[in-house]
Amino acid sequence: MIKKENLNHKKAIAVLSGGLDSAVATAFYAKEYDIHAITFDYGQKAAKKEIQVSKEICEALNIKHTVMDLKWLGQISNSALTTDKPIPEIENNKLDDTKTCTSTADKVWVPGRNIVFTSIATSFAEAEHAEIIIVGWDKEEAATFPDNSKEFLEKYNQMLKEGSPQNITVKAPAIDLSKKEIVQLGQKYNAPMNLSYSCYKGNNKHCGVCESCMRRKRAFKEAQISDPTDYEQ
Incomplete structure (x- = not known):
């Protein structure tokens, strides 16, 4: 792979799960920054697949990629993502039902996940003198998921102003967007959405029935953009 030439030498750290949101967010800044993407293995069922696709996304965007072992996080978690508990499934007509989605979110919640991820990304940013940390919060x-909210973003950035000696800002280009709008943004910035993987289950194909898959399906359909995803159902 030929190392890309970045004339302005601005650096960024991206928290890249390999999912639709983080892939689009990373691509959004790929031409402006020299990006170092980090993918976390916290013992999630989809870890192997997420690492694989994240590597492919980084190759497509010609950026550096590092995998961080955080299996301790999965070991202290009671989440369906990291235990033998079944991944919750949801029907399309329930995707905007707050009660239903709060229940499924509780079942897949991993303690402090985005706090941990973003804190580690902050360490990388300080060490590498990066200006921004890229996240896929939406x-x-x-x-x-409160750790995806605009309020969380603003408060984390306020903490960075107080706690870091460097001028680092967390950037979330999808913070005001729906999944449909994220797909539209991804098309605009030529994000490798075809490589991204959103499924909670970790199979080779997207299951097509977990909440993450259902939101992905709906996003492409509502955006009227061809869905490149291979679903089991």
Whole structure:
């Protein structure tokens, strides 16, 4: 792989799960920054697949990629993502039902996940003198995941002003967007959405029935953009 030439030498750290949101967010800044993407293995069922696709996304964007072992996080978690508990499934007509989605969010919640991820990314940013940390937080998931919210973003950035000697800012280009709008943004910035993987289950194909898959399906359909995803159902 030929190392890309970055004339302005601005550096960024990206928290890249390999999912749709983080892939689009990373691609959004790929031409402006020299990005070092980090993928976390916290013992999640989809870890192997997420690492694989994250590597492919980084190759497509010609950026550096590091995998961090955080299996301790999965070991202290009671989440369906990291235990033998079944991954919750949801029907399309329930995706905007707050009660239903709060229940599924509780079942897949991993303790302090985005706090841990972003804190580690901060360490990388300080060490590498990066100006920004790129995350895929978005409005749709913020409805049931508080660590995806605009309020969380603003408060984390306020903490950085107080706690870091460097001028680092967390950037979330999808913070005000729905999944449909994220797909539209991804098309605009030529994000490798075809390589991204959103499924909670970790199979080779997207299951097509977990909440993450259902939101992905709906996003492409509502955006009227061809869905490149291979679903089991």
